[in-house]
Amino acid sequence: MVLLVFRSRFAAFYMVVWGLVTAASRMTALGLEAWPETLIRIANGGVPLVILIHWTAKRK
Structure with missing residues (x-):
């Protein structure tokens, strides 16, 4: 919801880190x-991560 409404790069980065850490915790x-x-x-x-890369590339 935060990504769609506010386009928060911080929230996207947090989701990337949290998603990768929890995936790695399985191993x-x-x-x-x-x-x-x-x-x-x-x-x-x-x-x-794909959303964050898209926003970063679009910004430049």
Whole structure:
């Protein structure tokens, strides 16, 4: 909601970091066998990353 209404770059960056950290935590908690779950959850950081890159490129 914050991204759509306010276009907050800080919120997008926070979502990127949080999504990637939680995806990586699967590997640290469950071991290397959890790589499929990590790939599924990497999108939680990937989608805001694409939005952030788009906004940054559009700004320049």
